[in-house]
Amino acid sequence: MxxxxxxxxxxxxxxxxxxxxxxxxxxxxxxxxxxxxxxxxxxxxxxxxxxxxxxxxxxxxxxxxxxxxxxxxxxxxxxxxxxTGDGGGPVAAGIHIGVPRSTFCVADLRGRVLSRGAFHHDGIPAGELPDAVGRALAAFLAGRAAGGPLLGVGAAVGGWVDPATGTVVRHDALGWHQHPLGSGLRRHTGLPVRVDNHARAVAQSELLFGRPAARRSLLHLFVGNVVDAALAIAGVVHRGPRSGAGDVAHLPVPDSAVACPCGRTGCLEATASDTALAHEAVTRGIVPEPSASLVVDAAAAGDRRADALLRERARAVGRAAGLLLDVLNPDLAVITEQSSLLNPEYLEEIRAAATGHSLVCDDPERIVGPHAGPAALPVAAATVLLNPLFRSPLQALGDVTS
Missing domain, CATH: 1.10.10.10 (Winged helix-like DNA-binding domain superfamily/Winged helix DNA-binding domain)
Structure with missing residues (x-):
């Protein structure tokens, strides 16, 4: 071994x-x-x-x-x-903490998933959620049968995250403010833990394991219950002071008149988030309860109303992406959005809207989904641990074993 x-x-x-x-x-x-x-x-x-x-x-x-x-x-x-893991090599655990559920994985040094798991935590109070997630992760790792030595845990979560301290500074949807996520997961697993925002984590995953163009310049836009973004130039992800970069929740979406809690209209998160999508689907009678996954499932089953709503959302995401493309003009724009991960037709809607509104990007091939597809988030979480390993192998392993 x-x-x-x-x-x-x-x-x-x-x-x-x-x-x-x-x-x-x-x-x-x-x-x-x-x-x-x-x-x-x-x-x-x-x-x-x-x-x-x-x-x-x-x-x-x-x-x-x-x-x-x-x-x-x-x-x-x-x-x-x-x-690699199938040869008994070292592996990394990943946990992506979402709003309705958390997803786990064990990945090898190439970012290939060896095992996956999930923990649904709708209804668990914010104060109890950290321990519940930590226990679920520990149980998943205790039952793993794949891979060699476990190097540690990479954790990815939305909102404002400070990787230097492993702290979730602000995640309104989870009710976490100044939450010490890294130390909590370390207490439950007994393993080294690194934490980062999920948009930056996906960007790091693309830099390590994705398309070569990402290493020149990369924009990543994440659209879930939380909407945020990440920018990488020459292989380095920008964090900004206090790691506050990437908050695009209030980016204006052209042609959107949706009211936002901030008091304005047309903000990206209020227009296109999974939460907004799910509530609109209930209002239209498409699904019985607010769940973006139910909308995606209904569209896949042939519900034309669900399909139309997902296409509306895709076009809104594309229009917002067009603004970002004009400002940043990256070599590659990666969009993580649930429906387009599962059905390329929705990615085509995003591409058409983005290039139709952008003044500098007329090449739809520059707009792609994440390389890991539906496994993008747990793989990105594992990359939070793996990226320092590839950047400074001896130092990173010294930190793990010290």
Missing amino acids: PHTSAPPTTGDGRREANVAAVLRTVLDHGPVSRSAIARRAGLSPAAVSRQCTDLARIGLIREVPELAASGGVGRPQIPVDLT
């Missing part, structure tokens, strides 16, 4: 940077030979050999002798690859 005792870090930081470059090259191109790593990472063969030795020692990569090329001159090069 791989072990996670990281060698001590010394020197001026170049060693850590070189290890990270090698690990990221293996993530992007593995299985890959050491000579190819040296070419792609711009390192000497001797440096790559040293870093591969370190990474193998701490269980993050392994040799793949069965893929070694044969028949050439000289000693065949044995490729290396990440030690």
Whole structure:
């Protein structure tokens, strides 16, 4: 079994940077030979050999002798690859805490889901919810049968989140204010925990595991019961002072006259959130109770009224996205929205509305869903833990094992 005792870090930081470059090259191109790593990472063969030795020692990569090329001159090069969960490699737990439910996963170093779970917590009072979620996560992890050593827990949640302290500064829908989520989950699981906002977490997931264009510049728009966004430039997600960036709940939606609790009309969250969608569906008699999932299910079953309502929502999301595209002009815009994750027709509605209202983006292919599809949120949560590992492997594992 791989072990996670990281060698001590010394020197001026170049060693850590070189290890990270090698690990990221293996993530992007593995299985890959050491000579190819040296070419792609711009390192000497001797440096790559040293870093591969370190990474193998701490269980993050392994040799793949069965893929070694044969028949050439000289000693065949044995490729290396990440030690993934199906090979007994280290894994990360992820928890996305939503309004109606939380979703759990265990993911390997490539962000591939090995096991999933869910905990429905409608009706649980805000004061009792943290312990209930923590107990449910601990039970899920206790019953896991997949993967190797568990490195820790990544947690993603909507609203204003401070990753430095693991605190949910404000999440009105859950009734959490200055809630110490990280320390609470750590108490229930006994594991290291990292916390971030779910829009930033999805953005990090796209940077690590998604399309190459994301690493140039990325906009992520999350539309659920909470509506927020994240921006990444040159592979770095912007947080802003006190990690307050990404609040787009009151972004004006062109042509929307929906009243918002803030006193204005046409705000994005009041117009297009899952909460707004569900209440409008009840008003129209489409579903018997306010649930966005019921609306999506009704549309999938052929209810034309549900389908029309989802298309209305998609167009509103697209119009708002068009404004963001004009301001930020990213190489890639990722939209996380429930119906378009399950049915590409709703993504096409978002694309058409966005490009129709944008003055700078006329390419609908720049607007995509998250690479992980319906598993986007739990995978993003696991990425909250995995991203520091790929950025600084030796330091991250030192933090885990200290």
